[in-house]
Structures are given as C-alpha cells and as structure tokens.
Amino acid sequence: MPHINLYYKDENPSPLTLVWRRFNQRLLSMTALYILLAMILVVIFSPILAPYSTSMQFADAVSLPPSWTEQGNIQFLMGTDDLGRDMLSRLLIGSIYSLGLPILMVAVSSIIGMVVGAVLGIDRTIKYQTFSRVFDTLLSIPSFLMALIIIAILGTGLFNVALAITLSLIPQFIFVTRNAVHQEWHKDYVTASRLNGCSKPYLLYRVILPNITPILVMQLTVSLSVAIMDIAALSFLGLGIQSPTPEWGSMLARSLDEVYLSPWSMVLPGVTLFVTIMSINIVGDSLRRALSERVNS
Template sequence: MAALYVLLAMILVVLLSPLLTPFNTSTQFSDAIALPPSWVESGNMNYLFGTDDLGRDMLSRLLIGGLYSLGLPILMVAVSSLIGMSIGALAGIDRTIKYQSLSRLFDTLLSIPSFLMALIIIAILGTGFNNVAFAITLSLIPQFIFVTRNAVHEEWHKDYVTASRLNGCSKAYLLYRVILPNVTPTLVMQLTVSLSVAIMDIAALSFLGLGIQAPTPEWGSMLARSLDEVYLSPWSMVLPGITLFITIMAINIVGDSLRRALKERVNS
C-alpha cells in the first residue's frame, strides 16, 4: 500500500507538474549556477533542489521531466497493450492460418530485446520525441501478444471453458466474461513489467543521446548531462537517479502485490 500511495502521488504530481513548477525549465539564473539543494548549508530556499551547471532549477526540471519519463511511458504501454492484447486474445481462440501466421511473426520479433528493437527503429527513423515514442510502443507489442495468446490458449482447453462452449456461448462472451477474469493476474503482471521496461528504455535512449533531446528535461538525459559535473554538483545526478529508482521500485511492488491479490481472489 505504501508503494501504491507513492505511485499515485507521483502520477498526480506529473499531471499537475505544469502548475507546480516554480520556474521555467529553460530559464538560466546566472547568479545561482550549480547551487546545492536548500537543505545544504550553502543552499537557497528559492531553489529547493538546487540548480544545474547552467543555473536551471532542478525541481522544475524534475517535475516536467516526469511528463516524459513517467507520463509518456504510461501512454505508450496503454497503446501497445490495447493492440497486443487484442491480437493475442484473437490468436489464442482463433486457430485460423491468418491469426496464427500473425502471432508467429510477432514471436519472431519477440526474440529481439525491446531495447535493441527500439534502437533499430530509431536508427531507421532518426531521433526525436515522436520517433522514440513510436519505437518503444512498437517494441512492446510482441510481448503483450505472446503473453495474452499463451494465457488465453491455456484457458481455452480447460473444462469450464468447454462447458461454456457446449452451452452455446459465443467466442466474444467466452473471451470477455469467462476467460478474461482468469487471465487478469497474468495481464496485470505484464502491464507492470512493460511499464518498467518502457521507463528504463526511454531513459536509456535519452542517456545515450538517441532519445528525447536536450534541452527537454527528461530524467535519462539529465543523468547523461550530469556525468561531467558529478564531482562538482553530485545532486544533479543523484536526484534524477533516485527519482527513477523510486518510480520503478513502486511500479514493481504494486504490480506484484496486485497480481498476488487477484490470483488469491480467483482461486477463492
């Protein structure tokens, strides 16, 4: 529950970040360059989390960076899960050549790690906000197809589904009212894993200079920029690093706890 509260608080802060930021993320304060956080003796309360090597407010950049490092991955996972689960569910109950061929194609793509696939797509399309979002979304779809197809196909041959089929239930009813409640724990776990992967991928791509480009305050790009200043202003690396760590840890804990709770409810 603590992890859930942390995650909900972070999502709320991300949604309200344009209203909460005390300064513009690109504004440079020449009289406050590399200023430490306010809890340090030489800090300033006007800059709660200090400033970077260009005099930009770290708190403002972390808040707006959450839109790209947390908000964007949530949107990408939502789109990829909608597409992947739909195709996977149809492939799990429809044994025609059309759906089986499509699922085999995505199985082949699944052998390529999502980060490597995103790198290949970006190498073809180029860097930029839209290309990064498209690349990571596309790289997550095969995972949802594979997990959903296997989960649905496993349930399809169980006795309770066979009994419903003999009662004349349609495939749509079987899928959404009979099978889906029993595969929900698996899908929830895949959603949380994919969200963590999406956050790490977008941060890694930005860290390598292939993702969201400066001066956009994405947490991965902030980490990359702080490498040269780590000994002079360590807070410029520690703060985005801790934010990434807390976000991913909260997502994983919530996902695992929710999966166990749903599984216990189904078994009962």
C-alpha cells in the same frame, strides 16, 4: 430503544472489494501505491507545481546545492544545474516525459497486443498460426534493441522514440495474451460455456479474462517499467528525447561531466527513476498476488 437485528445476514463482498482487502493487508504495497499515485498527480499537475520554467537560467545561482545544505538557498529547493536552471522544476516537468509518456505508450501497446493476442489464442488456423510465428520471432529481439533499430530507421525525436518503444512492446503483449488465452480455452469451464452457445467475444471478456487478469496485470507493470527504463536509456545515449527537454535520462547524461562538482544533479534524477520503477514493480506484484488469491479462493 436500540434496534436489534435477529436475522443473520451473510456478507458477500464484490470481487474488487476482496482484491482491495488482500492488497491493503501489506504495508509495503500501500506505501508503494501512495508513492505511485503521488507521482501520477505530479505528472498531471507538474506545470502548476513547477516554480520556474525549465529553460530559465539564474546567472547568480549556478550549480547551487539543495536548500538543506549550508550553501543552499530556499529559493531553489533542490538546487540548480551547471546552467543555473532549477532542478525541482526540471524534475517535475520531466515526469511528463519519463512517466506520463511511458504510461501512454504501454496503454496503446497493451490494447493492440491484447486484442491481437486474444484472437491468436482462440483461432488455430494456418493464417493465424503464421502470424504467431512472426510475433514469436520479433519477441526474440529485446525491446531495447528493437527500439534502437526503429530509431535508426526513423531518426531521433520525441514522436519517433514513443513510436519505437510502443512498437517494441506490442509483441510481448501478444505473446503473453495468446498463451494465456490458449491455455484457458481448453479448460472445462470454457468448454461448458461454449456448449451453452456463448459467443467468442463473450467467452473472452466474461469467461476467460477474469481468470487471466493476474497474468495481464503483471505484464502491464513489467512493460511500464521497461518503457520507463528504455526511454531513459535512449535519452541517456543521446538517441531519445533531446536536451534541453528535461527528461530524467537526459538529465543523467548531462550531469556526468559535473558529477564531482554537483553530485545532486545526478543523484536526484537517478533516485527519482529508481523510486518510480520500484513503486511500479511492488504495486504490480502485490496486485497480481491479490488477484491470484481471489481467483484461487
């Protein structure tokens, strides 16, 4: 005999479930999310997925086009460069420097910037106001220019580039977090929580943070895109990660001389950069809208 439920049960999904339902309604958002997740998996498993070493040269397969062309070879799925190195292997390993490293840099800069920005947002003393003005001055300098200045002082290299971009992103997180926290601090629901005796850490984490999450998510995605573009641009100019490390920006710079003979050596890293940045921006904007709809509902 089938079980019949005679009582109405009100469904109250969790906030994360509501966000996911709104995010899942957009086909473009889900497509970008799957692409981004695939790219992150490539970053993690690229040493296993790469068929060859990035420095291995094949003298009999120099400037070989991709395998889907008539002159291609299935042994080299995406062809080879002017030194006979496998393009697929270099793109896979290059994802560690072009996507994995920016994710790490944004994570470090966001933690530092959000903590400092939250403190500056709730403390209105002269000391913290002075710090705010200093960071506002630093924010007037574009992140790429600030990274160039730091690299000019410290020199080129993987660690110096990562440090320069991380430091250049911190003022942006401080500025955004400080303004968001300060704007929420004077609203009625925060004032009511303060009158109830809630501590400042509780107010920041449990009361204010859920309402400024869309702003922080948008800043995270923008900063990740900026970090990817900055590290690629610095490597393209010869000031970032140096060859023969297979970073996508340095691969683009090296392929300039061979663009007419082997255009795939420029198209492949360029398209990879474009798809990665577009996926990040679409996912970030869709997640921000989903969070805003949940907060406003």
